[in-house]
Amino acid sequence: MQLRDQLVYILLALGAFFTGATDGACDPQKAVILGGNYTWLEEGTILKYECPDGKYPHPTTIRMCYGSRWSRMRDAQQRPVGRAVCRDIRCTRPLEFENGLYEPRQPYYNVSQELRFECYQGYMMRGSQNRTCLPHGKWSGKTTVCYDGAGHCRNPGVPIGARKEGSRYRIEDRVRYHCDNGLSLVGSQYRVCQESGAWTGSEPECRSPFTYDTPEEVSSQFISSLTEVAESSDPNKVVSDTEQRRIRITPGGSMNIYIVLDASQSVGKKNFNEAKDVINKLIEKVSSYDVTPKYGIITFATNPKVIVSTTDERSSNAAWVIDELEKLKHEDHSLQPGTNMKAGLTSVYEMMINQQQDEERQGLDPFPIITTTRHVIILLTDGNFNMGGEPAPVIGRIREFLHIGRERVGDREDYLDVYVFGVGEMVNVENVNELASHKSNERHVFKLEGLEAMQKAFDEMIDESEALSMCGLAKEYQSADYEKKNPWLVSISILRPGRGTETCKGTLVSEKVILTAAHCFTIDDVADQIKVKIGQKNFPVAALKSHPEYTVGKLRNLGIPEFYDYDVALLTLKDKITFSAEARPICLPCTAGTTRALRRPHPQTTCREHEQELMSFGNIPALFLTPCREKHENTVGLRRRTVRIKNSDKKQSCEADAKKAKQYKNVTEVSQVVTERFLCTGGIEPEVDPNTCKGDSGGPLIIAKRMRYIQVGVISWGVVDVCGKNLRTCDSDNILERAPSHARDFHINLFKVLPWLRQELREEGLDFIN
Ligand SMILES: *[C@@H]1O[C@H](CO)[C@@H](O)[C@H](O)[C@H]1NC(C)=O
Ligand SMILES: *[C@@H]1O[C@H](CO)[C@@H](O)[C@H](O)[C@H]1NC(C)=O
Ligand SMILES: *[C@@H]1O[C@H](CO)[C@@H](O)[C@H](O)[C@H]1NC(C)=O
Ligand SMILES: *[C@@H]1O[C@H](CO)[C@@H](O)[C@H](O)[C@H]1NC(C)=O
Numbered sequence: 001m002q003l004r005d006q007l008v009y010i011l012l013a014l015g016a017f018f019t020g021a022t023d024g025a026c027d028p029q030k031a032v033i034l035g036g037n038y039t040w041l042e043e044g045t046i047l048k049y050e051c052p053d054g055k056y057p058h059p060t061t062i063r064m065c066y067g068s069r070w071s072r073m074r075d076a077q078q079r080p081v082g083r084a085v086c087r088d089i090r091c092t093r094p095l096e097f098e099n100g101l102y103e104p105r106q107p108y109y110n111v112s113q114e115l116r117f118e119c120y121q122g123y124m125m126r127g128s129q130n131r132t133c134l135p136h137g138k139w140s141g142k143t144t145v146c147y148d149g150a151g152h153c154r155n156p157g158v159p160i161g162a163r164k165e166g167s168r169y170r171i172e173d174r175v176r177y178h179c180d181n182g183l184s185l186v187g188s189q190y191r192v193c194q195e196s197g198a199w200t201g202s203e204p205e206c207r208s209p210f211t212y213d214t215p216e217e218v219s220s221q222f223i224s225s226l227t228e229v230a231e232s233s234d235p236n237k238v239v240s241d242t243e244q245r246r247i248r249i250t251p252g253g254s255m256n257i258y259i260v261l262d263a264s265q266s267v268g269k270k271n272f273n274e275a276k277d278v279i280n281k282l283i284e285k286v287s288s289y290d291v292t293p294k295y296g297i298i299t300f301a302t303n304p305k306v307i308v309s310t311t312d313e314r315s316s317n318a319a320w321v322i323d324e325l326e327k328l329k330h331e332d333h334s335l336q337p338g339t340n341m342k343a344g345l346t347s348v349y350e351m352m353i354n355q356q357q358d359e360e361r362q363g364l365d366p367f368p369i370i371t372t373t374r375h376v377i378i379l380l381t382d383g384n385f386n387m388g389g390e391p392a393p394v395i396g397r398i399r400e401f402l403h404i405g406r407e408r409v410g411d412r413e414d415y416l417d418v419y420v421f422g423v424g425e426m427v428n429v430e431n432v433n434e435l436a437s438h439k440s441n442e443r444h445v446f447k448l449e450g451l452e453a454m455q456k457a458f459d460e461m462i463d464e465s466e467a468l469s470m471c472g473l474a475k476e477y478q479s480a481d482y483e484k485k486n487p488w489l490v491s492i493s494i495l496r497p498g499r500g501t502e503t504c505k506g507t508l509v510s511e512k513v514i515l516t517a518a519h520c521f522t523i524d525d526v527a528d529q530i531k532v533k534i535g536q537k538n539f540p541v542a543a544l545k546s547h548p549e550y551t552v553g554k555l556r557n558l559g560i561p562e563f564y565d566y567d568v569a570l571l572t573l574k575d576k577i578t579f580s581a582e583a584r585p586i587c588l589p590c591t592a593g594t595t596r597a598l599r600r601p602h603p604q605t606t607c608r609e610h611e612q613e614l615m616s617f618g619n620i621p622a623l624f625l626t627p628c629r630e631k632h633e634n635t636v637g638l639r640r641r642t643v644r645i646k647n648s649d650k651k652q653s654c655e656a657d658a659k660k661a662k663q664y665k666n667v668t669e670v671s672q673v674v675t676e677r678f679l680c681t682g683g684i685e686p687e688v689d690p691n692t693c694k695g696d697s698g699g700p701l702i703i704a705k706r707m708r709y710i711q712v713g714v715i716s717w718g719v720v721d722v723c724g725k726n727l728r729t730c731d732s733d734n735i736l737e738r739a740p741s742h743a744r745d746f747h748i749n750l751f752k753v754l755p756w757l758r759q760e761l762r763e764e765g766l767d768f769i770n
Contacts, residue, residue, distance in 0.1 A: 031047055033085065036084075049086075056087060056209075058087040061425040062425055091109040093107060097144075100125075100146040114131065126147060127145050152170050152195075162177045172192060176190050177190075183206040187202045187205050201438040215456035222419065254293075257286065257294070259279055262379075274452070279325060292601065300340055381422055383426045384428050392434045471591070471593035487582050492504045505715070516698035516699075541572065570760055588710075607770055614703050623704065626690075644686065650683075677752045679713045700713070
């Protein structure tokens, strides 16, 4: 090891010698990292180190070429840095521990090592007795404090890696924290003992530069802060009623959410679109609380750009806000490399002033914006501000404008929350810490490894138990996980002794009920013969109910052997299932859930408006789900296939092809078998639609809107069986393209069987609207 190090050193030295002559450029040879790799963020000038799991690049992650020397990212003094090495991730040691002992005592701790604390006699312990070094370099549990009950406020403790100045805890007494060399302080550096017995601000944390928050940490801490329902898990904690700022988002309450998106460093479309997706999910999350905040959306690079202003009347219409966001293109900012965070925040400030002027014009006094409106600023950045000056004073001006902390410390603090999400290694947490709010037992600063981690965090947030019953919501980021991507799809098998097993698909519409096709069952089938598979588990069925108007043999006297009008059925499970990421309901038309999924106001939105939005004139893109064979493994996967519901001039020709089905030779008028209950897909115009296969029957025809999934049809029958016995391969549609142009599929339109759905699902809590 020693020897190889020296060798590298010599090579580096030689590199220096040879490249000394070439002016301006840095020598890539000098940038190599021991035990890892690097990639160029900007060819020849900025690179990023990568280390294997459990290691981090030391002394820096990003290296930049200044003149002809490799230096740290944005180091004003451009000091050269030493050779880069991948080091083991480890946890820092306690610098101070008052009134007790801990062991083992080491200069640092390896991942999975444990620290054990003990208090001296006469002292009580708060926080965790044992703490474990976690894989991302943070300690598990909470700061351990040995305290004796003296003082007005309790001893606030010393977080690991920090030193505390001040040991008197009377009203107005102040403590001050410092972090060990190389660690960054996140949270409050100063805390003041308040009359209520609580300390101002939030507990500081001393973070290593390589430490990121996990998506799980972000989702739990951000959402508990945002919804204010979190209580300290510490049973000893004395919390006064005023300190527990409970319901910040009161239903019907007035709230402004400003989303400030850094578009400068987001190199490339993909990142920018991912950032948009994150905002979309955030709006989703907030919509789930039945509040209709006004949104302000601002992007910034060199200059800020207001996408949505809270002064726009439509800013409380989440659907419109998301559409505006969708229109936003990365190109709008891509020619501007600077990160002018100050300008971004100034736009928020200006929006507040404009809103006040609006209120003044309307004759409102006092101004709601300053008195009753809660303001949440969410700043998403993947860089450091490098132009326009310090952004922190703008937060000061906003606080001043909103009358926060004017009369006394902590006054009206509830009316403003500033959250900062730093994504990637360019983020300096100390800088963003200055902008964020600091509130007791809440987190406002987060640092994530990448946008994917951020998406995951927001998916987790939407996923918490109360939101599980939200319909038509899937975990999109796990592209390989079919169940999580399509958590409402169920498989139904009907066992007919002596005649084998028939399979169909269905959808979960509530905790107990499955929607499927009536033709999956014969008149003799009983519930006991039916099994429903949700995720990987089988569930017994208690009842089967087909639509009363469904009569397959109704037209037999006309020589038409099969007739599928009203081809829908409901299965009731013996027991309620528990919703999870793998088992979740889909949205049905004309329910409150769909109103929310469409981000329309509830209860004002009508069933007709659902139909207008979803089934507008045209060739409506919709999707169905079909199993397929994965190419390289011999496993069965599931794919979403896009088709177009013909609700245009193509509708007639689509329906006319029904007569080409072999069972419909005797049909004289197509309307005999294609009633107004059917939706038609398939064919080659305006594009080639894939076709459903036999086993897809009973499954959903879905319209996706803003990442929510609404079922509009139940797959019933097709003109041609294009699949036969062979499962198609997952990544090719070519088998489908060979289907004849008259290969059409017919689905029961759920809008046309609503009276029955309403009646049968009355008890299922779906909240049908009129
Ligand atoms: C560095 O990259 C090469 C090729 O891209 C890869 O084979 C190697 O495993 C990487 N090494 C580390 C330590 O990541
Ligand atoms: C920590 O890890 C290093 C390197 O793997 C090892 O040499 C050392 O013995 C470990 N220390 C403890 C206390 O486990
Ligand atoms: C802490 O660790 C000690 C020794 O391993 C153990 O006896 C004790 O139960 C642990 N305490 C807690 C709260 O887990
Ligand atoms: C058409 O009707 C005739 C007479 O009722 C019947 O024999 C024949 O089987 C029917 N054809 C089909 C395809 O059902």
